[in-house]
Amino acid sequence: MAGQPSKVARPRSVAAFERALTLMPGGVNSPARAFGAVGGTPIFIDRADGAYLYDVDGNRYIDYIGSWGPMILGHRHPEVVAAIERALAHGTSYGAPTEAESELAERIIDAVASIEKVRLVSSGTEATMSAIRLARGYTGRDMLIKFAGNYHGHVDSLLVAAGSSAATLGAPNSPGVTAGASKDTLVVEYNDVAELEQAFTAHGDKIAGVILEPVVGNMGVVAPSREFVDALHRLTQKHGALLVCDEVMTGFRVAFGGAQSVFGIQPDITTLGKIVGGGLPVGAYGGRAEIMNYILPAGKVFQAGTLSGNPLATAAGSATLRLLKEESPYERLDALTSRLANGLHHAVERAGIPHTIARVGSMMTLFFHPGPIRGWREASQCDTARFASYFWGLMDRGVYMPCSQFEALFVSTAHTEADIDATIAAAEDALR
Template identity: 45%
Template structure:
């Protein structure tokens, strides 16, 4: 057992932390059995790489059920969940309104490969509350939405090259699964086997938050750039918050060069507000992509733009894009239920206030203890960084060695019943299902875990 730690710090409404103890490891016996079996079926035993827990300690947890802000794994361990299926569960797990709407619609069938009125209802709900798009197209994933948006930009501009930024992730499509080379402005280098160099050569990769590099790229590839694509809230490689000035600059330079600006809002869309980052920063992109949050966690994506740009999409225009399960009734039903809740008065104000209070308490504790630790946040998204930098706006600012501290913290949090995504580069999410009681419990667990990480009290 560790000695009790008693800290009082000024300007805080937190009680002093007491009885910060090393917790016994949670049981993972059944999860381990399932994992061993899964490895005989799937590459690495998983259907998406980060689930393999390679960046943290222990066997992947196999989840059995979720309700509200809680998860239970196959061994019966209960967790307060801040992963939220990587963001879309803004109402928490198994929300009654979403569940009941899905069950209601499923009584009539689950897929038709034909239009339904539910598509109209969800589209009307979205467009009524989002002034930045005039027409949209549903897809089955965020990756598919981004892939379609890139094709649309190329078809509309009749140009081939795309600018992306190091540190932004846009799904696993070939054209954007690339990383920067050694120069300031480089052709993309493939970050996966199986991507032809000729494909990567159509993507220009430059650092985030670097106006000079963007200007250089437009000068070097004059009249060749179809679009600039960016996560306006980069949240797949840490939370690399960008300034409004930089995003405004992108808008301006794209307009000047007759290139399109694509906001990839698969994470930030309907998270930082109903109109996403476009509304938060009050910037009009040419195309916006969205992800699973519009389906209550079911597989769905969407991209939208002006009527003029969207008129290029088949069958109205020459840019082909299709999907058998696009707009399927089950996902549309979940989306209608979820977005109806999100459109209610003060939903985002209350959620964002709750998140701010939560992360500010954690930051006060870390600061009072002189821990090299920062919490970055926007809306109901937050990220733990083991750094003393006041801001991190590009991937190069992240110290890879700091991930060892997250690895320790992740283990301690699991042992205290708190679930985060199994990588220090992933962000956390607060949902409307997190009550004050659960957030207080989570804070105590985070305080104890930080003590153990920084005081070297556990090997």
């Protein structure tokens, strides 16, 4: 099953990849794009519109990646494009303050209850890196807890593998990440309250903060249990550590107020990205004013960026957040994604394949594992060969799914019931 070649000829994509291999490491600028988890040659995209991607060979795909999450309104939404064009007419970058930065900041603060002040940056990785530095600077402590299978960008201190117990210090899992960079990171199994308690028992007075995806999207969709959320609050408050919610993927995606509003999480710091930039490169981190005022120039924790608050990106982000507030599409997105989840479940069930589907709002993963999936221990046991075959079966039928078992798919407001039903029919055909 693994890495079955595509049955559709895409000569221009093949040629484009061969060229890219001579110019970029692995032929790509981000590893997931290389299709390493599913085999075969990456598809090169020419353009996008609404719910669809078009490759350089002229094939159309129903898109469930949405640039890995930010295109919640679909590609090239006319009001977002118009906002970018208005900003472009004035310039592309100033390295100086603009009122547009304050507008986006106001929209973020208005939407996310836990954020009183916010700092704009240029990527999700930059947001989480800065939030961790802030947590350490505010508490005067060094240690950080992260959870196995949670991805927070390519920050050195977070690129660590899971240890066998919560008290085991993380070891680097990428060359170039030193033992010193990761020695203060503890790795705990997601949704495992006992391991979390063990970590705090062993190191409570040294822990600056706990960072988590409130809904995991980078080992597939995994939601937090109520017991886990309660333990996060209880233990961080008891030991004086900060709770950092990485909502780069979930912010404005699962709800206007983020996943924290859905699951009753009250973080001290929140990181944002993707939708906040409306498809352009933006990140942000925010929290209580008391904590945020530790950042330079109000405080002494250093963070800076020449392109932070870029006028094109802030315009796209503000337009997107305005539309999400005015139109409140979350009920419709939930219904569409539920329709997709039910249809895929029945298709895979009829094929007699063990599986489980996890969904929160318009994020979803079909796991080739009987489930339930509570954390990385279960997710890592999925049948990735089966997923690779499923992926290419859908691609050859005009449906673009995430190219890894361990990623979430995303539904946008541009998708229609007809798109959903066509996707289900494609899955049924591919699984025969």
